Amino acid sequence: MADSSLDNMTSLARALSQPKQDLTKVCGVMPPRTVEGLPCRPCNEVRVFVINTGGTIGMVIHDDVLAPKANALVQSLRKLPILHDKLYAQNTCLYDYYGRNNTLVLPLSKANNRIVYTILEYKPLLDSSNMTPDDWVRIGKDIKDNYESYNGFVILHGTDTMAYTASALSFMCEHLGKPVILTGSQVPIYELRNDGRDNLLGALLIAGQFVIPEVCLYFYNKLYRGNRVTKVDAASFNAFSSPNLAPLATTELDITINWDTVWKPKTTARFQVSTELNQNVGLLRLFPGITADTVKAFLQPPMEGVVLETYGSGNAPDNRPDLLAELRKATDSGIIMINCTQCLRGTVSASYATGKVLMDAGLIPGGDMTPEAALSKLSYVLGKKDFDLNSKKTMISENLRGEMSAELDGAKLCLSDSRFIQAIAQSLSISCKEELKAICDAVTPTLACAAAKIGDIQALEALNKMGSNLWLGDYDGSTPLHVAASEGHLDMVQYLLSHGATVYAKDRYGDTPLSKAVRFRHKDVVKLLRKTGAHFSRDKLDGIGTELCSLAASGDMEGLEIWSLAGADLNKPGYDGKTAIQVVQAAGKTEAVEFLTQLM
Numbered sequence: 001m002a003d004s005s006l007d008n009m010t011s012l013a014r015a016l017s018q019p020k021q022d023l024t025k026v027c028g029v030m031p032p033r034t035v036e037g038l039p040c041r042p043c044n045e046v047r048v049f050v051i052n053t054g055g056t057i058g059m060v061i062h063d064d065v066l067a068p069k070a071n072a073l074v075q076s077l078r079k080l081p082i083l084h085d086k087l088y089a090q091n092t093c094l095y096d097y098y099g100r101n102n103t104l105v106l107p108l109s110k111a112n113n114r115i116v117y118t119i120l121e122y123k124p125l126l127d128s129s130n131m132t133p134d135d136w137v138r139i140g141k142d143i144k145d146n147y148e149s150y151n152g153f154v155i156l157h158g159t160d161t162m163a164y165t166a167s168a169l170s171f172m173c174e175h176l177g178k179p180v181i182l183t184g185s186q187v188p189i190y191e192l193r194n195d196g197r198d199n200l201l202g203a204l205l206i207a208g209q210f211v212i213p214e215v216c217l218y219f220y221n222k223l224y225r226g227n228r229v230t231k232v233d234a235a236s237f238n239a240f241s242s243p244n245l246a247p248l249a250t251t252e253l254d255i256t257i258n259w260d261t262v263w264k265p266k267t268t269a270r271f272q273v274s275t276e277l278n279q280n281v282g283l284l285r286l287f288p289g290i291t292a293d294t295v296k297a298f299l300q301p302p303m304e305g306v307v308l309e310t311y312g313s314g315n316a317p318d319n320r321p322d323l324l325a326e327l328r329k330a331t332d333s334g335i336i337m338i339n340c341t342q343c344l345r346g347t348v349s350a351s352y353a354t355g356k357v358l359m360d361a362g363l364i365p366g367g368d369m370t371p372e373a374a375l376s377k378l379s380y381v382l383g384k385k386d387f388d389l390n391s392k393k394t395m396i397s398e399n400l401r402g403e404m405s406a407e408l409d410g411a412k413l414c415l416s417d418s419r420f421i422q423a424i425a426q427s428l429s430i431s432c433k434e435e436l437k438a439i440c441d442a443v444t445p446t447l448a449c450a451a452a453k454i455g456d457i458q459a460l461e462a463l464n465k466m467g468s469n470l471w472l473g474d475y476d477g478s479t480p481l482h483v484a485a486s487e488g489h490l491d492m493v494q495y496l497l498s499h500g501a502t503v504y505a506k507d508r509y510g511d512t513p514l515s516k517a518v519r520f521r522h523k524d525v526v527k528l529l530r531k532t533g534a535h536f537s538r539d540k541l542d543g544i545g546t547e548l549c550s551l552a553a554s555g556d557m558e559g560l561e562i563w564s565l566a567g568a569d570l571n572k573p574g575y576d577g578k579t580a581i582q583v584v585q586a587a588g589k590t591e592a593v594e595f596l597t598q599l600m
């Protein structure tokens with residue numbers, strides 16, 4: 001790094017170390033402004049959209065068996081103080097703002113946040129054994145329709161097919177930037193002892209407070225990547241396992257997020273949901289003595305994609321030419337076949353002759369994918385009508401959403417190996433690994449922010465290569481993307497977005513990279529962030545009229561333009577009912593009127 005960069009870093013470090021007022025406390029009270037007659041919401045509120053699809057969590061015993069009960073969950077949650085703070089709802093006119101029927105609010109979280117959640121209940125509620133890909137599509141569409149209004153999503157779902165739905169949604173949700181968390185329970189929430197309350201509470205707290213841009217599954221104090229799980233126990237509260245990937249988070253004394261494992265989107269594209277799923281797919285489990293006729297029958301049209309569940313590290317009999325011939329015929333005819341192991345843990349490899357024969361028969365190795373993930377990946381990829389067969393096969397073998405472990409590309413240089421970190425450690429007399437990691441975690445966000453401030457992409461690249469997380473915030477929650485957006489470093493913003501930074505990060509003042517780019521008026525950065533899906537909250541945009549009018553009154557056309565690029569509707573009226581354009585018309589500024597008309 002050049003000397004001038006280091007100088008800049010020193011002054012930045014000084015600036016960053018100034019104490020700041022804790023606004024979360026200030027913001028905990030209702031601000032006096034009003035929007036359409038209603039008070040604005042306190043700024044420590046975060047919103048989660050809950051979709052209740054059914055499952056045991058909301059079941060009751062009827063005719064001696066458990067079945068879903070409609071229109072009962074919200075009423076019952078309202079009576080549970082850990083899942084609904086009645087007093088807060090009344091004091092802050094929550095129902096007037098969001099409607100009485102389906103909105104609830106959690107008590108204040110440890111981090112001082114209020115999670116306001118709105119429940120959409122499906123009709124009919126389903127035992128998840130009754131669910132089909134049409135239900136996955138419906139969930140996907142509802143996430144898409146509500147994406148900009150909420151910080152995160154929780155899907156209440158039966159446990160039996162939850163791993164399938166989680167896997168399918170992980171592929172369908174393209175360029176996802178917010179958490180989508182499936183959860184449910186083994187015992188109905190209405191019973192005295194149940195796991196539903198804890199599971200729902202944990203899922204809500206994570207979905208509302210952490211930008212984990214993944215489809216996840218939360219169960220029994222653990223957050224898993226959705227396409228890595230499988231149901232392993234029909235009777236225990238600990239019903240799921242993620243055999244080949246450690247949990248993304250654990251909720252014990254604290255909520256601990258394993259940020260190194262969290263999947264980063266690395267994209268500048270907007271979130272979308274792919275709803276074309278191909279249902280001509282299937283799972284075929286090998287067993288000793290399986291006949292070639294059985295295999296042949298299974299592979300008949302209209303079959304287009306098959307997950308072959310094989311033995312051990314992806315093995316099948318290599319002394320069965322009849323069977324292998326059927327597999328070869330199928331792959332030759334354009335059926336895509338994935339080789340997945342029947343084992344719970346481990347990966348497919350070509351270390352045995354009995355494994356190599358399947359490669360030779362045209363099967364694609366499925367690595368350590370679960371059969372649930374492999375099946376839904378096939379359904380998703382085969383649904384891509386514009387892709388030819390080879391592109392589809394390439395997609396299948398790629399790691400699209402962290403569903404399989406990437407092969408290690410050589411040992412990574414670790415930040416704790418860096419001389420700089422070691423020098424700090426030595427002067428602090430630190431020797432143990434945990435302490436060294438704590439230093440790295442404390443120092444690297446600040447270094448990354450300093451590099452972002454001066455637009456030093458090389459420095460960021462060096463930090464990235466050393467394994468530091470470029471999406472983490474400093475002590476103020478300010479991420480390198482916030483800094484680059486404030487400074488207007490477009491290349492840097494582009495670099496960060498393609499290396500896992502999230503546009504939804506909030507600093508402790510609630511500012512996002514987009515609000516920084518608007519404040520410092522960097523048009524190109526605003527455009528790029530918007531293209532990547534960044535947006536202001538509906539509340540902010542609904543109440544923007546007065547700010548627009550005051551920009552209009554002071555003739556600040558650049559300010560109005562930047563707000564328009566950031567998604568504001570220039571027709572929103574201010575507190576007195578006038579719009580920005582009416583303000584400039586009244587002042588007789590014809591040029592300004594023309595300028596604004598073009599923007600609208």
Ligand SMILES: NC(=O)C[C@H](N)C(=O)O
Nearest residue numbers: 055056127128158159160
């Ligand atoms: N625990 C559960 O939710 C099981 C239930 N049969 C379901 O999957 O809907």
